[in-house]
Amino acid sequence: MSHPPAPSPLMLLSTDFDGTLIEHGNPAPFSPLLVEILNVLRARGVRWAINTGRTLDSLEEGLESFALPVHPDFALTAEREIYRPGAEGRGWVDFGDWNELCARRHRTMFEAAGPALREVTDFVERHTGAEVRYGRHLRGRDGQPELAGLVATDSAEMDRIVAFIDRFKGQIPDFSYQRNAIYLSFCHAAYDKGTTLKALGDMIGLGPEAIFAVGDQENDLPMLTGVHARHTACPANSSEQVKETVRRAGGYVARDSFSAGVIEALRFYCEDLGG
Ligand SMILES: [Mg+2]
Incomplete structure (x- = not known):
């Protein structure tokens, strides 16, 4: 049937x-x-x-x-961010106040993670061929652009970098990252x-x-x-x-x-x- x-x-x-x-x-x-x-x-x-x-x-x-x-x-x-299309489908606008809160929590996390991120930058520059990327909107405590993410030359290199970064996980409140193959971006652990x-x-x-x-x-x-x-x-x-x-x-x-x-x-x- x-x-x-x-x-x-x-x-x-x-x-x-x-x-x-x-x-x-x-x-x-x-x-x-x-x-x-x-x-x-x-x-x-x-x-x-x-x-x-x-x-x-x-x-x-x-x-x-x-x-x-x-x-x-x-x-x-x-x-981590949520947008909906703007008026008449043009551009994008925040959906609710989620992005504002998200940005605030990230600023706090990045401030606390500043010294660790400088160590990561140092390691990456000395020991790898990975590219460092700075956040346009992220500023550390000293007003310098904050390290936002990394692009490794291959997956094995990113494995080594992640092993280094993992030393700081759990030591800095809410410090985490997202990895996508050779790409990595730092983020608040709740996102x-x-x-x-x-x-x-x-x-x-x-x-x-x-x-x-x-x-x-x-x-x-x-x-x-x-x-x-x-x-x-x-x-x-x-x-x-x-x-x-x-x-x-x-x-x-x-x-x-x-x-x-x-x-x-x-x-x-x-x-x-x-x-
Ligand atoms: Mg994908």
Whole structure:
């Protein structure tokens, strides 16, 4: 006996950008079918957030350069900020007072972490080929621009840097970082893609059972454990650690990569999308 497809439980989608929606180096970096599917879901009232380690400026650049013909309802940037589109869909504005509080807590953390971050800078400059990045809006106690993140030359080099940084974890209140392959950015320990997604869900009245999250790298782990999003997935190009986390959360590990993998996952959770 045939039965109608179950209604989709998904009301909020949280998708990573680079390596999940977008395949770098491919002249067709995303599938037009994904755009169609996102439009179908959004017509049903499903909301879509891009949840990325990119800063807002960098995400805007990315959206423009890859010419994604659909705009998200929310931009979750730097693994901690929450924006919604501005008036008439132009630009982005803070969603509630979350970003203000987030910035204040980061300033306090960075002030306390100043001496440790100078040691990290010294280590990185002496012993590695990694590039240091300073925060435009971050200032240490002495008014100098604060170290915001690092870009290593390869993954093994970042492993060595992380081992050095980990000495300071637990010693400085709220000091933490997010790593994405060769990229690392320092942050307040209370903020990651998972806690930021939970905050967005709280603000729009949606709990984990209505939330879907998909990502491919280490900084996506906090939104893929099943806690903040009950429906999790990763494309086939994801790191082993991500696949293992998604499996343990009872989520969906796609056979296909990048946006094709995201389509596969959305079809898995929304039977009525066909496929
Ligand atoms: Mg990614």
